[in-house]
Amino acid sequence: MADIELIGVPFDGYGRPGNQARAAEVLHNAGLADAFDHHHVTTHDLVLPEPDRGRGASTGLINETALLAMTDALNIRVGEAVLAGRFPVVYGGDCSSLFGVVTGLRDHVGDVGLVFVDGHEDTMPLDVSEDGEAANTEIGLLLGLTGRLLAGGLGDRLPALRPEQLIVLGPRDDAWRRRFNVGTLADSGVWLAPLAEVADDPAGAGRAAMAELAAHVDRWWLHIDLDVLDPLEFPAQGLPDVADEPGGLTWDQLTDLVVSLFGSRAHCVGASLAIYDPDQDHDRTDAANIVQFVRNALARTTLSP
Numbered sequence: 001m002a003d004i005e006l007i008g009v010p011f012d013g014y015g016r017p018g019n020q021a022r023a024a025e026v027l028h029n030a031g032l033a034d035a036f037d038h039h040h041v042t043t044h045d046l047v048l049p050e051p052d053r054g055r056g057a058s059t060g061l062i063n064e065t066a067l068l069a070m071t072d073a074l075n076i077r078v079g080e081a082v083l084a085g086r087f088p089v090v091y092g093g094d095c096s097s098l099f100g101v102v103t104g105l106r107d108h109v110g111d112v113g114l115v116f117v118d119g120h121e122d123t124m125p126l127d128v129s130e131d132g133e134a135a136n137t138e139i140g141l142l143l144g145l146t147g148r149l150l151a152g153g154l155g156d157r158l159p160a161l162r163p164e165q166l167i168v169l170g171p172r173d174d175a176w177r178r179r180f181n182v183g184t185l186a187d188s189g190v191w192l193a194p195l196a197e198v199a200d201d202p203a204g205a206g207r208a209a210m211a212e213l214a215a216h217v218d219r220w221w222l223h224i225d226l227d228v229l230d231p232l233e234f235p236a237q238g239l240p241d242v243a244d245e246p247g248g249l250t251w252d253q254l255t256d257l258v259v260s261l262f263g264s265r266a267h268c269v270g271a272s273l274a275i276y277d278p279d280q281d282h283d284r285t286d287a288a289n290i291v292q293f294v295r296n297a298l299a300r301t302t303l304s305p
Contacts, residue, residue, distance in 0.1 A: 074100025
């Protein structure tokens with residue numbers, strides 16, 4: 001069995017000192033490392049610059065200095081872990097951690113697919129973004145569908161992903177994207193199963209997705225944005241005092257989906273888990289549910305180097 005390297009990410013996409021920036025600490029305290037039974041686990045938390053609520057000059061995104069530092073650190077840390085035969089698990093923060101993860105895999109490992117489990121497609125163009133949150137933009141930027149004029153350290157790394165390397169499972173943001181005239185990734189050559197299809201048969205959707213991905217790559221990374229869950233199941237997602245999008249998967253459906261992904265002949269090299277806000281989880285029920293989900297999924301899965 002592979003050694004697990006837990007990589008905590010103290011980053012918040014709105015530049016807040018708490019909220020998602022505290023997720024890694026709270027999940028660690030909730031026993032995340034103990035969920036990886038029978039694996040040797042090491043932990044490493046990134047150290048990032050102080051948060052900034054303003055938009056950056058080179059990207060137009062909030063908390064730019066910390067975002068770029070996170071990207072650089074994860075690029076190296078993830079690449080080194082995979083090359084050493086460890087299974088990195090990046091946790092905390094938001095989906096912008098994929099800037100560092102995906103570029104790190106490309107730069108240090110080679111062709112690696114991305115299985116993206118998320119309630120949103122995350123392709124908002126920078127010039128359309130209402131709030132400057134990086135986690136609404138990362139898939140479009142990684143694919144090069146948007147951000148062609150992006151400058152600076154992030155622009156130099158992108159694009160980093162081809163459509164055939166990407167699988168998207170669980171989005172339910174059609175109405176939100178229509179508000180901004182943003183199309184679907186399914187029209188850009190990406191294999192995508194929306195929420196209704198995944199919820200109807202989680203294991204079947206996972207097997208179909210991996211059959212497609214395995215035709216293009218023999219290694220893949222799993223990314224789970226916890227807002228793929230129904231907010232009734234997982235309230236600690238999104239913004240405080242802002243209604244979350246209704247619908248989404250149950251914990252059991254998400255577990256069945258994740259387990260089915262590991263039945264492929266393609267090899268999973270690591271995983272990331274994002275979008276948990278402990279400031280909306282006062283009794284830590286959601287933190288305990290996340291740890292239990294990891295334990296349940298791994299109990300039915302074999303992680304190997």
